[in-house]
Amino acid sequence: MLGWAESQSQDLSNAAIASPTGRVFVLKHDIVGTSAKVRELLELIQRVAPTSSTVLIQGESGTGKELVARALHRNSPRAVGPLVAINCAALTESLLESELFGHEKGAFTGAVARKKGKLEMAEGGTLFLDEISELAPGMQAKLLRALQEREFEMVGGTRPVKVNVRVIAATNRDLQEAVQAGRFRNDLFYRLNVVSISTPPLRERREDIPALAESFIVKVSGKYRVPLKTLSQEVVTQLMRYEWPGNVRELENAIERAMVLGATEELRPEDLPPALFESAMADQHGEVGFQGAVKENKKQLVLQALEKAGGYYVDAAKILGLHPNSLLRLIRTLGLRSVNGQGSASC
Numbered sequence: 001m002l003g004w005a006e007s008q009s010q011d012l013s014n015a016a017i018a019s020p021t022g023r024v025f026v027l028k029h030d031i032v033g034t035s036a037k038v039r040e041l042l043e044l045i046q047r048v049a050p051t052s053s054t055v056l057i058q059g060e061s062g063t064g065k066e067l068v069a070r071a072l073h074r075n076s077p078r079a080v081g082p083l084v085a086i087n088c089a090a091l092t093e094s095l096l097e098s099e100l101f102g103h104e105k106g107a108f109t110g111a112v113a114r115k116k117g118k119l120e121m122a123e124g125g126t127l128f129l130d131e132i133s134e135l136a137p138g139m140q141a142k143l144l145r146a147l148q149e150r151e152f153e154m155v156g157g158t159r160p161v162k163v164n165v166r167v168i169a170a171t172n173r174d175l176q177e178a179v180q181a182g183r184f185r186n187d188l189f190y191r192l193n194v195v196s197i198s199t200p201p202l203r204e205r206r207e208d209i210p211a212l213a214e215s216f217i218v219k220v221s222g223k224y225r226v227p228l229k230t231l232s233q234e235v236v237t238q239l240m241r242y243e244w245p246g247n248v249r250e251l252e253n254a255i256e257r258a259m260v261l262g263a264t265e266e267l268r269p270e271d272l273p274p275a276l277f278e279s280a281m282a283d284q285h286g287e288v289g290f291q292g293a294v295k296e297n298k299k300q301l302v303l304q305a306l307e308k309a310g311g312y313y314v315d316a317a318k319i320l321g322l323h324p325n326s327l328l329r330l331i332r333t334l335g336l337r338s339v340n341g342q343g344s345a346s347c
Helices: 036-048 065-074 093-101 137-149 175-180 186-192 206-224 233-241 247-261 274-281 288-308 313-320 324-333
Strands: 015-018 024-027 055-058 083-087 126-130 166-171 195-198
Touching: 024 036, 036 065, 036 195, 055 065, 065 083, 065 126, 065 166, 083 093, 093 137, 137 186, 175 186, 206 233, 206 247, 233 247, 288 313, 288 324, 313 324
Parallel strands: 055 166, 055 195, 083 126, 126 166
Antiparallel strands: 015 024
């Protein structure tokens, strides 16, 4: 999902955005964040959206490329028309051709009726081609012709079908590198890359992390009908330290896990995924020795609390200031033995 997220905690449509140049404009979008990177992105969307220019969105997985495409469509004259999306990596070449261009009755076994393709369905609106770098060579040639001529032929068809659509493509790969390696057509690249937009990774806009986390708390609460929870300062600190290789999509998954498993009204560090929990405890260099020392210290604290509590994990949880369920989860994360009948644990 987008370097951002669809927030249910606030109405982001018709939001006033202050650009780096000081100009204020109104933009309909679902992008969460107020960092300089986000403000620059929103201003670029505002400038490009009213045109019919083809746009190429590039960025790492999970940085919100589809949300950028939606914002471009919603703020364009084509907003009254459809936004039709297709993932170029999800289908085989033959299926993708049929999905994109449609097919005539009898074009192949099972084609019992004429079926419109995504390109024709997007008439008057926007076609979003996700993972464009995964197009097979044959499909690249057919797409290039459709973009150049603004017409195409259905699978099994003989008559050209004219279309009026805006094309937005997205990729998490370096298309120029793919062109140089001979995996992507040079002429198609330039046809798609009329306007280029890059979505920044989450590690380059860390100041947006608290707002994103809050938006995901609201989203998960509504989705699973669980009570709203607050972020502890320890959790915020760990979220800010983590590198987020999976970007905003990884952050959303981490918050969803914490919301579902957390046993208190406040999200705690032990509610976070183990990998994030451990790595966030290390310093910026991620020294293994430091991580090991932290883990060992936590083990000793848990064992000491259990000893003081006479082996009862409920009482040990009180000593540690944790919910009993959180302590049980921490025991498993630390690799301690499962609690016995009395609720005790050991290495």
